[in-house]
Amino acid sequence: MSKTILITGASRGIGRATALLAAERGWSVGVNYVGNQAAAGEVVALVKSRGANAVSLQGDVAQERDVLAVFDGCQQALGQLDGVVVNAGIVASPATLMDMSAERLRRMFEVNSVGAYLCAREAARRMAVSRGGKGGSIVLVSSVAARLGSPFEYVDYAGSKAAVDTLAIGLSKELGQEGVRVNSIRPGVTVTDIHASGGQPDRAHRVGAGTPMGRPGEANEIAEAIIWLLSDAASYTSGAVLDVAGGR
Numbered sequence: 001m002s003k004t005i006l007i008t009g010a011s012r013g014i015g016r017a018t019a020l021l022a023a024e025r026g027w028s029v030g031v032n033y034v035g036n037q038a039a040a041g042e043v044v045a046l047v048k049s050r051g052a053n054a055v056s057l058q059g060d061v062a063q064e065r066d067v068l069a070v071f072d073g074c075q076q077a078l079g080q081l082d083g084v085v086v087n088a089g090i091v092a093s094p095a096t097l098m099d100m101s102a103e104r105l106r107r108m109f110e111v112n113s114v115g116a117y118l119c120a121r122e123a124a125r126r127m128a129v130s131r132g133g134k135g136g137s138i139v140l141v142s143s144v145a146a147r148l149g150s151p152f153e154y155v156d157y158a159g160s161k162a163a164v165d166t167l168a169i170g171l172s173k174e175l176g177q178e179g180v181r182v183n184s185i186r187p188g189v190t191v192t193d194i195h196a197s198g199g200q201p202d203r204a205h206r207v208g209a210g211t212p213m214g215r216p217g218e219a220n221e222i223a224e225a226i227i228w229l230l231s232d233a234a235s236y237t238s239g240a241v242l243d244v245a246g247g248r
């Protein structure tokens with residue numbers, strides 16, 4: 001059945017791959033981005049070329065007013081939501097905690113944790129049956145960093161993702177009677193631009209080589225799991241934290 005979904009951070013990487021896979025199912029897709037309008041426009045065009053509807057929605061997930069505008073804009077353009085992928089996230093340069101500024105810590109948690117909570121809140125408000133929604137699925141994109149801790153690289157990022165896993169556990173219980181499933185997915189190292197944004201463009205292949213499967217994941221391999229969690233095939237899966245990490 002056709003669905004309407006909103007994906008935060010859908011202009012590139014895992015969010016982009018999820019948007020394109022959703023389009024192949026005929027689902028309408030809200031494509032959120034923060035700064036890269038051209039990349040978001042390209043995703044919208046690719047979704048439409050697959051016969052599905054799409055809209056691009058600029059907004060910083062760390063800003064409440066932006067989050068509200070993104071959700072409102074998505075629903076105005078595409079109709080009531082069936083699913084939300086809380087995917088937007090950032091990393092920073094490798095450092096030990098001893099060398100991390102307060103400003104860096106705040107931004108990391110504002111985007112990855114507060115941003116995820118705000119987006120999940122809006123998803124819940126709009127999909128909960130007691131609020132007039134039709135139920136649905138929320139997929140939170142965490143990271144294996146949440147259980148590895150990411151020492152000497154980014155313990156801030158790891159902690160910000162642990163909060164996301166905990167949100168999935170608690171929110172799934174709050175929404176159990178509301179027709180809304182909530183799950184967290186923990187990708188392992190995956191080939192996207194995020195590593196270059198943290199000053200390590202070769203990181204995915206370098207780290208991937210040392211994992212049990214001997215390679216990094218591809219964005220579409222993560223997207224497959226997200227799409228499954230969004231779909232009715234996962235109708236009894238809620239409160240799960242799913243590693244998609246090549247055995248790492």
Ligand code: NAP
Pocket residue numbers: 008009010011012013014015032033034035036037039059060061062087088089090111141142143144186187188189190191192193194195197204
């Ligand atoms: P990416 O390639 O760097 O793409 C990031 C996406 O998020 C872009 O669409 C970007 O928009 C958007 N974004 C960044 N900050 C934003 C903000 N404040 N508000 C709204 N959108 C924002 O990243 P990725 O690797 O696909 O990562 C996606 C998610 O997977 C993240 O939560 C990340 O932590 C998680 N993850 C990634 C890996 C990995 O190895 N790649 C592993 C585990 C978990 P613009 O294009 O406009 O900048």
